[in-house]
Amino acid sequence: MSDETMTIIIDGVEVAAQPGQTILEAADQAGVYIPRLCYHPDLPPGGHCRLCTVKVNGRPASSCTFPASDGLVIENDTEELNAFRRTIVEMLFVEGNHHCPSCEASGDCELQAMAYRLGLLTPTLPYLRQPRQLDASHKDVYIDRDRCILCGRCSRASKVEDGKTVFGFEGRGIHKRIAVDGAKGLSDTDMSVADEAARICPTGCLRVKREGYRVPVGQRTYDHTPIGSDIEHKKATR
Ligand code: SF4
Ligand code: SF4
Ligand code: FES
Numbered sequence: 001m002s003d004e005t006m007t008i009i010i011d012g013v014e015v016a017a018q019p020g021q022t023i024l025e026a027a028d029q030a031g032v033y034i035p036r037l038c039y040h041p042d043l044p045p046g047g048h049c050r051l052c053t054v055k056v057n058g059r060p061a062s063s064c065t066f067p068a069s070d071g072l073v074i075e076n077d078t079e080e081l082n083a084f085r086r087t088i089v090e091m092l093f094v095e096g097n098h099h100c101p102s103c104e105a106s107g108d109c110e111l112q113a114m115a116y117r118l119g120l121l122t123p124t125l126p127y128l129r130q131p132r133q134l135d136a137s138h139k140d141v142y143i144d145r146d147r148c149i150l151c152g153r154c155s156r157a158s159k160v161e162d163g164k165t166v167f168g169f170e171g172r173g174i175h176k177r178i179a180v181d182g183a184k185g186l187s188d189t190d191m192s193v194a195d196e197a198a199r200i201c202p203t204g205c206l207r208v209k210r211e212g213y214r215v216p217v218g219q220r221t222y223d224h225t226p227i228g229s230d231i232e233h234k235k236a237t238r
Contacts, residue, residue, distance in 0.1 A: 006070035010054075011077055017068035024052055024063040027076070031235025033228035034076050035085050035117070037110055037202055038151035039064040043160055046152040051085050051114065086118045094125045095174065097132065097146035104212045105204030107220025111149055112203075113227035132177065137185035140193035140209050147205040148178050154197045154206050161196035164189075178205070 006017045010032050017026035022045065027034050038049040045064040052063045055075040063074070075081065092111060100106045115121075132145035155167035155178075166189045170179035182188025191197070198208055217223070 006068060008068050008070070008072040008074060010074045017070075021068045022064055023054065023056070023061075023066050023068050023072070023074060026068045027063065028231050029234075031232055032076065033231045034063050035082075035114060035228065036064060037114060037149060038153060040153050040157075040200060042196070043153065043156045043200075046156055048150065048152045049088065051088055053081065053084060055081065082118055085114075086120050089115050089118060089120055090123050090125055092149045093120075094123050094127045095130070096148065097127075097129060103147065103204045104207060105147070107217055107223045108215070109204055109222075110202035110227060113222035116222070117226045117228060128174070130174070135180070135185045136209075137187035138189075138191060138209075139187070141186060141191060141198050142207055142209055143178065143180070143186060144205050144207070145177055147203045149203055149205070150176055150178065151202060153200045153202065154178065157197040157200045158191075158195065162192075164191070164195070164197075166191045166195070166197060 004019050006019070007014050008017050008023065008026060009015070010027055013032070015026055015030040015032060021029070024034050024036065024039060034052050034054060036049070036052040038046045039052060047062050047065045050062055053060050054063045055061070056066060057073055089111065093115065098111070100109075100112055103109070106112060132148070134145065135143040150169065152169070155169070158164045158166040165181055168179050168181065169176055171177050180186050180189050193208055198206070201207070
């Protein structure tokens with residue numbers, strides 16, 4: 001532990017933080033799970049989804065972008081914040097077209113797993129059933145926009161990890177969509193199945209072809225353990 005180690009307090013428990021860490025990174029290191037969807041440890045934070053919102057000294061802030069500093073008092077696992085997170089997840093479900101039982105990502109999907117973790121079983125908001133375009137033009141990778149949650153992981157991975165600019169966003173508000181930089185779709189870009197972006201999507205939106213159901217249902221990432229339990233396991237084994 002460095003001399004510069006700081007202490008932050010999350011839900012009344014002291015947690016060590018290193019200079020340069022965000023609140024979410026310090027929490028992860030200490031085995032405290034803060035829900036998140038757009039964050040990925042290999043990428044710079046995007047700040048898109050707001051699932052990771054905590055209260056910092058009484059004020060809401062996204063923990064994946066907020067720098068840890070000595071003495072911060074943070075609320076995370078409270079009913080108020082979890083209700084807020086549940087509403088965000090519910091909105092993602094009703095804005096997209098999600099049919100989990102027939103989705104290849106079921107069991108590996110972070111959105112689905114987050115809904116289970118937060119206790120969202122049946123949406124209370126009306127489904128919007130918006131038309132969303134499928135792009136199966138690429139020989140190895142497809143985009144099923146019905147399942148996109150606009151987290152931006154693909155776009156950040158393409159830029160930061162792959163040195164490309166395959167993905168971006170187009171449209172605004174409810175019409176915002178993931179876009180590609182080829183006029184004829186994904187086949188018109190320099191996307192490769194070997195790109196990091198091809199395997200970083202948290203949902204069933206951006207998927208590699210011919211890999212469907214390679215891992216049987218029942219043996220998938222979240223079939224038996226809730227999302228976040230890998231992080232919480234660190235605390236349990238210390
Ligand atoms: S992407 Fe996830 S939430 Fe959406 S249908 Fe597939 S498994 Fe369900
Ligand atoms: S395609 Fe996947 S990774 Fe990209 S923004 Fe949509 S949900 Fe996120
Ligand atoms: S995980 Fe922090 S805003 Fe999405």
